[in-house]
Amino acid sequence: MWVSLIVAAVTPGFSLLTYFYLKDRYDAEPVRNVARFFVIGLLLVFPTMFIQRGLVLWLGESPFVFSFVISGGVEEFVKWFIIFFIAFNQTFFNEPYDGVVYTVAVSLGFATLENVLYAIVLQTDPMSLLVRALLPVSGHALFGVIMGFCFGKAKFSDKPGYLRKSLLWPIVAHGIFDFIQMAFPSSWTWTIVPFVALLWICSMILVRKSLEKSPFRYVFRDDMINITGNGQ
Incomplete structure (x- = not known):
């Protein structure tokens, strides 16, 4: 039983x-690199839970405060902090979509361990884990897409304000x-199903926009032309 629960808990994140x-x-x-950021996401869970517990004791658990400060605020901030200080200024972050990949990796590492703890503590059934896969786990991934898109815009465009938006927008969505x-x-x-559906639609648009701005897009196209011989 434990093995099946753990497998059911980790599969959504990996998928x-x-x-x-x-x-x-x-x-x-x-x-x-992606695996490293996924593991970092796993490791963020316990210090985040500690911070959240302290804030609950201090601020209480009103729905608004808990949603936008204790849960959404703290969780998205720790992810943002990691990406900004470990990935944002590195040479391997060399195209806009890299922001999405690394932020989603951290977010899903966090969501995966959260899902495992949920399965172990509550000993829930696989159907409940499926609901979590479709909603909370995918929610973390989609918050990561929003954050990663803004990181990409902040690094590769001259439009101001996207670094601030990379923290603000995920907090709002999560909240x-x-x-x-x-x-x-x-x-x-x-x-929540309509809201998650909207997040998916918006996230797919942001993914497409990030990929369209890749400096490697035309290199890839030229390589494909050379391979197929259509450039002759």
Whole structure:
């Protein structure tokens, strides 16, 4: 039973990370780099829980404060902090979509361990884990896409304000997600489905926009022309 629960808990995170990683078709990041950021995400869970517990004791658990400060605020800040100080100024961050890949990796590392702890502590059934895979786990990935897109814009465009937005927008999205759960406790699953669907649509648009700005896009196109012989 324990093995099946753990497998069910970790599969969504790995599956979503693989999906977003394979989207990077122009200049895919080294797997070891992505794995490193995934592990960092795992390690963020326990200090984040400690900080959140202290804030709960200090600020209480009103739905708004918990959603936008204690949960969304703290969790998105620690992810933002890691990406900004470990990835943002590094040479391997060399195209806009890299922001998405590394931020999603950290986010899904965090969500995966959270899901494992949820499975172990509550000894929940696989169906509940499936619901978490479709909603909270994918939510973390989509918050990561938003953050990563803004990081990419902050590094590779001259438009001001995107570094600030890379923290603000994920906090708002995460806060709305959690607030829906707290405001509609008996029917939150059905209430949140349209919001998650909207997040998916927006995230896919941001993924496409990030890929379109890749400096390796035309190199990839020319290589494909040479391979197929269509440039003759």
